Amino acid sequence: MRKAWSIIFAISLLALALGAVMFALALIMDADLVRIAETVFANYDLAKVIVAARDAWANVLAVFGL
Amino acid sequence: MTSLSEVTTIDRQKYVAELGKLLSGMARADREAVLRGVNARFDEANDDDAVIAALGSPTFAAVSVLRGYTPPEDSDGEDYYEEETYQYVEPAGASQPDEASAAPEAEAEAVSDEPGLVAPEETPESLSDAIEESQSDTGAVPDTAPDEPEEDAPFEAEPAPEQDAIDEAAYEVSEEAVAPEPVSDAPEAESGEPDDLYPGQVAPEAGVEQLSDEPAATDEADAEAEDAVTEAHEEGVEPEKPIEDVQPEPDTGEDSVEADTRAGSGFETIDLGLDTIEVYSDAPTQTPEEPETAAEAESEYAVDEPPFDAGEPEADYEIESSYELEEEEGFYPEPPEPERPKMRGGRVFVCVLLGLVPGVPVAAFLVLLALALLITGAALAYAGGVFISFAFLGMGVVADILLTVGFGLMVAAIGVPVIFLAIWFFVRCVVGLFNKVFERAGAWCRGEEREQ
Helix, strand or coil: CCCHHHHHHHHHHHHHHHHHHHHHHHHHHHCCCCHHHHHHHHHHHHHEEEEEHHHHHHHHHHHCCC | CCHHHHHHHHHHHHHHHHHHHHCCCCCCHHHHHHHHHHHHHHHHHHCHHHHHHHHCCHHHHHHHCCCCCCCCCCCCCCHHHCCCCCCCCCCCCCHHHHCCCHHHHHHHHHHHHCCCCCCCCCCCHHHHHHHHHHHHHHHHCCCCCCCCCCCCCCHHHHCCHHHHHHHHHHHHHHCCCCCCCCCCCCCCCCCCCHHHHHHHCCCCHHHHHHHHHCCCCHHHHHHHHHHHHHHHHHHCCCCCCHHHHHHCCCHHHHHHHHHHHHCCCCCCCCHHHHHHHCCCCCCCCCCCCCCCCHHHHHHHHHHHHHHHHHHHHHHHHHHHHHHHHHHHHHCCCCCCCHHHHHHHHHHHHHHHHHHHHHHHHHHHHHHHHHHHHHHHHHHHHHHHHHHHHHHHHCCCHHHHHHHHHHHHHHHHHHHHHHHHHHHHHHHHHHHHHHHHHHHCCCCCCCCCCCCC
């Protein structure tokens, strides 16, 4: 368990460091969040996803009579 | 008078210095012991000249000491002095040094017989012969001092190292037959110990009698002896002349008995016995007053040991065989299983009640907590994956791609350890806790004491 912990911790730390570096590099390179959102919404119908998530949660509450 | 005292003082110093130089082949501790004894003797007798006359020349005294000297096996020599049963032996004593000298002599003889080897150094035997010849030529009367009994106070205080020093030195001198260096070489511990090579004791050599009958060395005799030594040294005289008559043979207890009997000295018997005792480590230490000789002791051991050696293994075999027989035939009864103590009804009821009332909600809470952690971690990992997937939606700017990938990596990197934390929490905290609780509760219900 201890060895597994060390492996997981090392991988996570490495991924976190790499992501932080890439995120910082992207900000330096003038990345635009609005532009990213437009691209994402152009490919995904986010409104439909939100509606589907609300319906699923309501069904769960209905199971418990709430 | 003052000049005389100065002269004697210088003579004494020279004597001790020369003796120490000649004994440089001995172990340091042994050499110091010998020199201490000599100094004590000088201190005891106010007349240094008399002591010098009694001891003989430094060469004579050194040869007397080195005869039969065997270097200690352990180099440090700390334990060497702790052998209380060793007794000091007068350097020019009757035959004691000669008993142990057979082995080194035999070695020296063997070495000198080897082809191509030169034996330029004088061995103790030839030295003693030269001394004897010189003393007999001068008609020197034996002085009583060298043959004084071992009750001589200062020397008696010097225990074992003396005798062992003699043995070691004898070996050293024999070794010099190979190496042209004088006694300055450090002694080497070798298997040629006196107890191994006592066979030469059959004939304690002419040197034995010579030394025992040696007169007190006068100055002339000493000078002649030294001259003879020098001549022999220069001429490259083959050593071990007297020893050639003596064929060293394997040691037997009888030989040592003969040597002991011939020596007639309790100390010599003890020295031999000590060697024997070292071989038989369980042998008791012998004192000079004991009438029993070493050979008798050996014979006793020889009589006592065989039944002991022959008996024990058989007993072990019998034990093992009986054990195997019983084991094979199933003679061994199966160990009865310990009866489990009966459960106490009241305690069981209390445990069940406590387990149901607070246990189930607590367990449910812990399980839900672990599940929540797992869901959180999984959601984070999933979100990270989703953000990374946005990079493949056809973004035209590299900075945007880097931003989505970097954010996704960070989120996933947080989510993975959370997942693992949830697993660890469930295994160690939920399952482990309830295992402990059930174990304690079972022990309490059985009335067993709580283990710390």
